[in-house]
Amino acid sequence: MKRLILLLTLLAVPTSLLAHPILGFPRHRGVEPLTNPLYSESCGECHFAYQPGLLPARSWKKLMAPAALEDHFGENAELDEEDRLAILKFLTSNAADTTWHYKRSIKITRSLAEDEAPLRITEVPYIKKKHSHIPRWAVQDNRKVRSLSYCNRCHTRADKGAFVRAEVDIPGYRNWADLF
């Protein structure tokens, strides 16, 4: 009995370390799913609403500046001040560099130097590298995709924050897994 207790204690130490928020493995594979209806509505009309965990807070701050919203990649995404501040708060407090639990967010943060603040998720080195071998005709020249920016057209569960290979389905390119 004593030995059993000893064994269990010995096992408990590494297990609790694994579950530890900082020392342990990230508990989730994706990025944190969306929970904020104001955000989903205000930023989900022209493209799928990107999870805050896809960019660091410093990028969201730049993107959400009033002038930046007026010329948002050539579109007008103006918001009234109250909504803008609420959304900015939501984005920065759930940004990629605020989490230890979501693996994709951690990798996005790791791939950026501390003073880098890309305006695009598709310019984050981790995301760029992950897609560098996909041919143009499957993305930009694919009418059903148009641009790498529209994650949800290939990542079938992007709206749940899941970005894993097993759930990718590029429209018109079923056999993408043959890519080397």
Place this chain on the structure above:
Amino acid sequence: MKRYAGTIAMAAMILTMPLAQAADNLVPQMQAQYQSEGAGDFSAERGQQFWRQKHQAEKEPFTRSCESCHGTDLRQPGEHQRTGKVIEAMAPSVNAERFTDAKKIKKWFRRNCKWTIGRECTPQEKGDVLAWLNTL
């Protein structure tokens, strides 16, 4: 029975909540507001014309109109010209959620007018467009 009365009342309230909330069409209200901002009587015909009017964009070879994204058949979903994201049908007869949120109407008039014609729409133009869209 009495024991359950509270629960039943709660359930009834929850069940009828969506009904109570089924939001109203705000077009008359918006139009009243536009009139207080200086607009005159509204005409669905002028609204339709405005909607279909093509505008030469500054840099691009193609023209822009409200149809660029909302499509020509407003009972059908449209497609955002740049991103290709589906935009639900504009006709309130098909999409009951249209014109039920004043903030949303305001926000999108602002953005879409600037994008399409390069300036904000006047209260007259907005009232005309809504008058037309509401007949669909």
Place this chain on the structure above:
Amino acid sequence: MRRMSTTEHMKWDLFIRIFHWSLVVCFTAAFISGEYDIEWAHSWLGYMLVLLLLARLVWGVTGSPNARFTTFMYSPAETWRYFRSCLRNQPLHYDSHNPLGALMVFALLAGLLLLTASGLLYEGWGEYEGPLWVLNIPVSDWLGQWSRSLHRALPDGLLVLVVLHITGMVVATLQHKENFARAMITGYTKRRD
């Protein structure tokens, strides 16, 4: 005791046997975890493969005579002679690997070294994890992309080699009338003088 038997002698030492079967287990598990994207298991299995391979390289220089690389490095002429002896169904005998088996051993080792190296490089470059990332070793984009391609192409190639390896083992067992599979388990084989 059988160990003392005069009709049997030690062919593969304990290290070689443990190495061989650990390699089988780790490679199979890494293949499967890679196929099903079980990332954490895949990286740890990969690290174990690296350690196994490094240990084998050391043992190939310092180990028992049959395990040393120099013992089973043959000239092309000798390999050709052995091949013809097999075709005549009178294979020449070797205490360690025969020349064709040796070719296979070197091919498998080289393939596995490339596979694990490319895995480590890709992990550091594209996944921001693993020893290279922890040690902050930069990997160029060119090398990273190549590692990804290599790491995805090699497993299938190695699978073909494994099938050939097993086929060769079965053919040799029949031709030499020597139980090679048992030798890799117990270490002992029939003595020939």
